[in-house]
Amino acid sequence: MKRLFIALAALAFTGAAVAQGASFADIDADQSGDLTYAEVTAIAPEVTMEAFSAADADRNGSLSEAEFAVLAGSGG
Template sequence: MKKMILSSLVVLGLSTAAFAQAAAPDFATVDADASGGVSLAEAQVVLPDLTEEAFTAADIDANGELSAEEFATLAVPAPAM
């Protein structure tokens, strides 16, 4: 019984780690054209529910693309309640 519980916890822990990694995409991976910025189209590949309004709000310097710091504000998942 203890082995089953321990195995379940290990699997749950690995699943949670995989989910957390999937929830926070790497900036360099999202920047598909390696331009140093993430366009709306690139961001929507990993964040399909991202609206133009949310993208524009995150684009603090209003240059039409997100820097790594700006993108991080979108990629951070909301805390679970």
């Protein structure tokens, strides 16, 4: 349950950055196909490591486009 709340908080934060026009490709500064914490916070500095980790479903330390979609709430 606690993780859900963290994810929802992250959603609200990152949603603001996305509303400003930042897409996955914009955030992926090195075009690696995934987003590191540094890349995410370059666009959305309010995203905490805790929120980032909550979105990182496979725990590989970066966000795939699908993982980022969860963080950004683009399904809504």
